[in-house]
Amino acid sequence: MPLLMRTADGPEKQVCFVFDLHGGLHLRAAPLRPRSRRDPLELYFETDVGRTIRDLADRSLLPAADALLRGLDQGFACALSVSGTLTDLLERHAPDALAALGRVARHPGSEVLSVPYHHGLAALLPDRDEFLAEVLRHRERMQVVFGASPTVFSPPELCMTRPMAEALPATGCTALLTEPRWCLPRELDPTLVYRSGSSAVLLRHCRLSDDLATRFFTPEWDRYPLYAETYAGWLARTPGECVLVGLDLDRLGDGGGLLELVEALPAALEESGVVTATPSAVLAAHPVGALGPERELGWTAPDEGESWLETILQHSAASALSRASTWLPDREVWRHLSSTDHFRAMAMRSGGCGRRPAAVGHEATVEAFGRFMRALSALEERSAAQVRSRKAALTLRTLPPEQAFGFSRDGHAAGYAAHSLAECLEQLAFTSDRVVADHLARQDFVHWCRDALDDQVLAEKVIRCRNRNELQETMQERIDELVCRRRSPSSAGSPSTP
Amino acid sequence: MPQKIAFFCWESLHAVRVGGLAPAATELAESLASRGHEVHYFTRAAPATVGDSALIDGVHYHFCRPDGENIVEYCRVMSEEMVEAFRAVDDPPFDVLHFHDWHPVEAMHLLQDRVTVFSYHSTEYGRNGGNFGDWWEFGEISGKEWHGGYISTLVMTVSHQIRTELMWLYNVPEWKCTVVPNGVRPERFRKAVDPGAVKRHYGIHPLAPLVLYVGRLVYQKGPDLLIEAVPRILQKRWDVQFIVGGTGQMEAELREQARGLPVQFLGYILGEAHLDLLNAADVVVIPSRNEPFGLVLTEAWSAGRCVVATDVGGLGENIEPFVDGIPVPVQPESIAWGVNYVIDDPQFIRALGRAGRKKVLARFDWALVTDAALEVYDRAKALKILQGT
Structure with a gap:
């Protein structure tokens, strides 16, 4: 680790380079039929990814690791944030690349960061236990593959929330990295070190x-x-205590000379008098205890205008995932479904602040959403046999888009659809009176309950509903009843929200 | 030194409000009064107005109740009533008489020996979407606009575009015409709302992008261009919802044009409902064919909203492309392009809105605008003295 040069005014400004690396499994267009001795993951995800991972290793990871190692030997410092899922894939399909990353990770000039194992949305869901389990599992994995015990946390997509910050000390992490957009007050100087409770906070410099x-x-x-x-x-000309530059590591394999720039950086930085350091080295120079109250920051909430889930599709999928988490007996497939990759694909634009930019048409987002919902629906359908009332679990499950209840106005789609009974109830809360009345008049809700949810009992109750309130009460009662029936022995103590 | 100033304007925020002229004139009057000037505002009474005068927010209002068989006759009667009310309080005499738009030009004609400033907030040519009309009202109103520019001591207008328009349309000399933008009170348009809750209130999914139009439903404002753009926007992103706030002669045809599209017509939206929508909308579209200034732009910016606006008049002059808004040519395809450019990028939408708000605070504060108006008054007084000698 480079020695810190101190000036009369305090520690010299340091520059942190953080390289992120995550890649999850890709969803199948439609889940496979289950057969005995088939890996459950294989039903939902493309598991034949050897060629893709090999290509990633040859194109990006091996050259990038070589370049970083040479830089580290010249005094360069950096940090690596690698998801557990990707280390599994590399171990299976490109062990040489994992070994090369290991050499970088074990170098004294580098630091391994903590992330949730599956780089999952679970971190954004209100499930503290799941969050802790994911971070601790990743820590164990980092110990095994890189011999590291991370103490600096880097949330998926750098999106930090208040519940995550509160749970963080229980993971053994003492600091975290994030983006200014998730912090309060707004428009913070990203080149200063902050704190949130007992955790130190470093902010990524999005422009650089x-x-x-x-x-x-x-x-x-x-x-x-x-x-x-x-x-x-x-x-060199950017003032402050620390400049945190983040980048997707696989971006170095995109050609265009970025790899060459990174290779040339250590010498150029030395020439400009710029000192690089790991996040922990920066924090050692700016201990949390020495930071004044003006450096205390808070976290934005979705109702304050900032949410990582910005589209109807993302929100619908995340809600369905969250509901499923309350009863699924086996979480392994669910955790892979929680990977932020799937949700990023449901937005027409993603990236920014060092992440790979992407822009797709809405057809692609609908396709990504469809794949996700079909997988979740199939997972819930197959898990239904493991709970007390299979019928209840099937009625409450997520539906694929083909079976969703599409709200419409004057024969035109209203822009949203209900993929479960619970989501229908949510959407009934705001959809207009006229839309509800039209659907009631055509008995659309009755047909949906009978044909898509396969719930004749509910259909017979809904047929008697004359307005929104009666419909809401009928659906809520049915949900409460089915949730009670569905409780599996293993989830008997879990919350009863659908 | 405090001055005695007379405002002549057919609308105000405290009686009859028609469009953007009411806040522009009322707030300038209030700002002048807050500096210690004695401001009298001659305007029309609303049906609910009680009495002939009132002191509101430091400004003395004098209400008239004209009648007439047509708009030209109506404004002639209004002007005569305004002058009568003016003469009743002209002792000590007023220092400056400030006339707003063509409606009180006959009052200016009767008082043309005084120091007069004529503000063009728009022209009849502009209100007609940048076209000449062959009906008699067009000729009459244009004639009054020409006459106002001719007899006034000095002329004020709200953008460089309309100043140029006045120079070729009415031969107003360049030296006579000063650009003074409209001001805005940003705090009046900023409100902390939960956008999802506001959208739910209108039957819209809380995460559906909301495009808002606020303005009169008349040809000049181009609401038909926005409705024509809607299918092109939905082609790119199917969940976008549209709200149109305002009334006007095009309403029936616009409703027909929007049949089957996710467009809600709310009529004239006022007060809290306006604030809620303005602060919850993702994009505010201003599709005007002609817009001398565009108050709705500064209102949207005050609320920190992202704006897609046609590149005309004050809109084109004030928007810095891709920094605080998206200016587009006056055609439906371009409006759709502008909305599509931002609609799937919430971070960019927020960045444009923040930049707009910064610009409002730096350039359209009433204190700055009032300074500029007072400078014109001083020049007008000096010029009148010179003309008298």
Whole structure:
């Protein structure tokens, strides 16, 4: 680890480079039929990913690891954030790449960061136990593959929430990295060290990160082409205590010269007098106890206008995932479904702040959503046999988009659909009186309960509903009744929300 | 030194409100009064207005109740009643007489020996979407607009675009015409709301992107262009919802045009409902064919909203492309392009809104606008003295 040079005013500014690496399993277009001795994951995910992982290793990971190792030997410092899922895939399909990353991780100039094992949305759901389990499982995995015990937490998509921050000390982590957009007060200086309770907080410098992750590849950029010397100069001229630059590690394999820039950075940084350090080294120079109350920050909440789940599709899928978590006897497939990759694919634009930018059409987001909901629906359907009332679990389960209740107005889609009884109830709370009345008049709810949910009892009750309130009361009563019936022995103590 | 200032305007926030002229004139009057000037505001009474005068927020209002068989006759009677009310309080005499738009031009004609400033908030040509009309009212109103520019001591207008329009349309000399933008009180349009709750109230999914139009439903404002753009926007993203707030002569045809589309017409939205929607909308669209200034732009910016607006008049002049808004040509395809450019990028939407709010605070504060208006008054007084000698 490089020695810190101290000035009369305090520790010298340090620059942290963080390289993220995550890749989960891809969902099948439609789940497979279960057969004996088939790996459960195989039913839902493309498991024949050897060629893809090999390509990732050859194109990005091996050259990147080589470049980082050479830099580390020259005094460069950096941090790695690698999901547990990806280390599993690398171990199986590209062990040489995992070994190369291991050499980087074990170098004294580098630090391994903590992330939830599956890089999952579970971190954003209100399930503290699941969050802790994911972080601790990742810690164990890092110990096995990299010999590291991370103490700095990097949340998936850098999205930090208040419940996560409160649970963090129980994971053994003493610090965290995030983006300014999740913090209060707004418009914080990202080059200062902050604290949240007993945890230290470092903020990613989004502009300098996007210079590498996005603008570097844009010929229309007025600073294109960017060279290591120029970038090092920008870092040198950025005032503050710490500049945190983050980048997806596999971006180095995208060509265009980014790998060469990273290779040239250590010398350019030295030339510009820039000191690099690991997050822990920065925090050692700025201990939490020495930070004044003006450095205390809070976390934004979804109702304050910031949420990682920004679209109807993402919200619908996340709600369904959260509901399923309350009763599924086996969480392993569920955890893979929680990977943020699936949710990122449900937004037309993603990336930013150092992450790979992506833009897709809405057809692609609908396809990603459809794959997810079909997988979750099939998982719940197959798990129904393991609970006390299979029938109750089937009625309460998530439905695939083909069977969802599509609200409509004047014969045109209203833009949202109910993929479960619970979601129907949520949407009845705001859909307009006219829409509800039209659907009641056509007995659409009755047909849906009977044909899609296969619940004749509910259908016969709904047929008597004359307005929204009666419909809501009838559905809520039925949900409460079915939730009681569904309780499996293993989830007897779990919350009864559907 | 405190001045005695007379405002002549056919609408105000405290009686009859028609469009953007009411807040522009009322708030300037209030701002001048807050500086210690004695401001008298001659305007029409609303049906519910009690009495002939009132002191509201430091401004003396004098109400008239004109009648007439047509708009031109109505405004002539209104002007005469305004002058009568003016003469009753012209002792000590007013220092400056400020006339707003063509409606009180006949009052200016009767008082043309005084120091007069004529504000063009729009022109009849502009209200007609940048077209000449061959009906008699068009000729009459245009004639009054020309006459107002001709007899006034100085002219004020709200954007460089309309100043140029006045120079070629009515031969107003360049030296005579000063650009003074409209101000805004940002605090009046900013409200902490839960956007999801507001959307739910209108039967919209809390995460559906909401595009808002607020304005009169008239040809000049281009609401038909937005409705024509809707299918193109839905082609890119199917869950976008639209709310149209305002009334006007095009309402029936717009409702027909929007049949089957996710567009709700709410009529004239006021007060808290307006604030809720303005602060919950993801994008505010201003599809005007002609917009001398565009108060709705500064209102949307005050609420920190992302704006997609046609590149005309004050809208084009004030929006910095892709920094605080998306200016587009006046055609449905371009409006759809502008909305599509931002609609799937919530972070960019928020960044544009934040930049707009910063601009409002830095450039459209009433204190700055009032300073500029007072400078014009001082020049007008000096010029009148020179003309007298």
